[in-house]
Structure formats: structure tokens, C-alpha cells
Amino acid sequence: MKGYKIAVNKRELSSKKSFVRNLRSKDEIPGIYYSHDSKASIPFSVSKKIMSEALKSEAQVYQISVGSKARDVIIKSVQYHPISEEMLHIDLYGVKMDQEVTVKIPIEITGQSEGIKSGGVLNQVLTELEISCLPGDIPQNVVIDITDLNIGDSIRLAQVSLPNNVTPVGDEEIFIVSIVPPTKVEEVEEEMEIADDVEGIELEPDNTESKEENNDEKFE
Numbered sequence: 001m002k003g004y005k006i007a008v009n010k011r012e013l014s015s016k017k018s019f020v021r022n023l024r025s026k027d028e029i030p031g032i033y034y035s036h037d038s039k040a041s042i043p044f045s046v047s048k049k050i051m052s053e054a055l056k057s058e059a060q061v062y063q064i065s066v067g068s069k070a071r072d073v074i075i076k077s078v079q080y081h082p083i084s085e086e087m088l089h090i091d092l093y094g095v096k097m098d099q100e101v102t103v104k105i106p107i108e109i110t111g112q113s114e115g116i117k118s119g120g121v122l123n124q125v126l127t128e129l130e131i132s133c134l135p136g137d138i139p140q141n142v143v144i145d146i147t148d149l150n151i152g153d154s155i156r157l158a159q160v161s162l163p164n165n166v167t168p169v170g171d172e173e174i175f176i177v178s179i180v181p182p183t184k185v186e187e188v189e190e191e192m193e194i195a196d197d198v199e200g201i202e203l204e205p206d207n208t209e210s211k212e213e214n215n216d217e218k219f220e
Contacts (some may be wrong), residue, residue, distance in 0.1 A: 003072055004059035006051070008033075008044040010066055024088075031090035033066050033073065036099075042066050044092075051087060060138035064092065072097055074135060095135045102169055104128040105139055107176065111147030115179035120151040123178045129160065130169040137165045146177060154178035 011030070014020070023030050028045040035041070044066055054062060062073050076091040095101055107129050109122070116122060129142050142162065144155060158172035 003061035003063040004054055004057045005063045006046060006054050008046045008064050008066060011043050011045045013043040029087050029090055031092060033064070033071070033092045034076065034094065036094040036096060046090065048087065051090065058140055060140070061095070061097075061135045062092070072135065074101065074103060074138070097135055099134070100132050101135055101138075102130060102132045103138060104130050106141045108141045108143045109146055109177060110143055111145040113146045113149045113179055115149050115151040115153060116146075118151060119182045120179040121182055122146070123180045125175045125177065129157075129176075131162065131166050132169050133163075133166040137163065139163065139166060144177060146179070149177075149179045151179050151181055 023045055027048045029048055031044050033042040064071055071094050073092040073094050076093040079089040155176045157168055157174045
């Protein structure tokens with residue numbers, strides 16, 4: 001399986017904000033490549049347009065050329081601006097196509113739960129699933145169907161269906177998603193009734209202010 005090719009440019013490693021700002025002003029995104037078999041790392045930059053197209057390709061393995069050598073990589077992390085959601089930084093991790101890697105893939109919930117139709121509430125504990133497999137076998141996501149879940153039902157890691165060549169990582173008993181009972185309306189109504197009763201009670205006039213005035217007169 002050939003990876004999606006990304007053209008990157010080797011750059012100098014600089015902690016100066018002005019250097020990074022200059023890159024971004026040219027629509028370049030700074031990044032770091034990490035080797036799979038050493039502690040070596042190589043700083044690079046990539047065109048924002050090229051990276052956006054690569055992400056849209058839905059590929060899981062990419063091919064880059066850094067330091068005059070072709071490398072197979074996966075995206076380790078992407079940092080986004082919290083407001084504009086603009087890509088700020090990218091980390092790539094080198095892989096060998098015949099060696100397993102551990103990565104996280106998004107969880108997609110599908111189906112109309114019977115429990116939700118009855119008033120239950122969806123409680124999704126995990127949004128990503130950690131898996132182990134060969135780089136070329138990394139799935140785009142994992143789909144979990146909640147159609148048959150009623151109130152009180154749940155799906156654990158051990159119940160998630162994955163391809164034979166993909167292994168889930170973590171406690172098999174961990175909850176992925178569940179349908180929980182709705183908040184009891186009766187409790188809310190009872191609290192409102194108590195509040196109405198309190199408002200209906202006539203309180204004695206507060207003479208604190210007049211007492212303070214009398215005390216002031218004594219000290220005049």
C-alpha cells in the first residue's frame with residue numbers, strides 16, 4: 001500500500017516566535033518529523049494547501065521526503081487554533097510498513113437508539129479508540145451502532161467490532177457508550193413547589209435598620 005505523497009521542506013529549528021509567524025504568513029505550517037527507530041527529529045514546513053488536501057484524502061499513511069530520504073509516516077498530532085481552527089503545527093511519526101503501530105482513531109456513533117426514543121440520554125464516554133495494527137491496516141474510524149440500545153444498556157470495548165488485523169488497546173470492560181435514564185422531572189417540580197411555598201410566607205418586618213439608628217443616637 002503506497003502512502004499519499006506530501007511535499008515538505010526541511011527547515012531550521014527555531015524557538016523565535018517571529019520565525020514561526022513568518023512561516024505562517026507565507027501559508028506554511030511548521031512541523032516536526034520523529035523517527036520510529038531513533039530519537040532523531042527533523043523540523044520541516046509544509047504548505048497549508050497541500051496539508052489540507054492530504055487530510056481530505058482520508059489516507060492513514062503518507063510519504064514524505066525529508067533529509068534526502070523517502071519516509072513512510074503517520075500523523076501523530078495536529079495543533080489547531082482554538083478560535084479560527086487554523087492548523088498551527090503538525091507532528092509526523094515515521095513508521096515501517098511491516099511493524100505494528102499503536103494509534104487512536106475516531107469513534108462514529110450511528111443508529112437511532114430505542115432508549116433515546118423513550119427519553120433516555122446518550123452518554124458517550126470515549127470519542128477515540130486506541131488500536132494496534134500495521135500502518136497500512138489503520139482504519140479511518142470505528143463505527144458503533146446504538147440502534148438496539150435501551151435505557152440502561154451500554155457497549156464496552158470488548159463488544160466493539162474491528163477488522164481481524166486490528167487489535168483494540170485497553171481494558172476490555174471500559175464503557176464506550178451507554179444510554180442513561182433522563183433527569184426526573186418530578187424532582188424539579190417538587191423543588192419549584194417548595195420555592196413557591198417559601199415565597200408565600202409572610203415575614204416579620206426587619207427592624208435591624210431602625211435598631212442601628214437608635215444605637216447611633218445613644219452614642220451622639
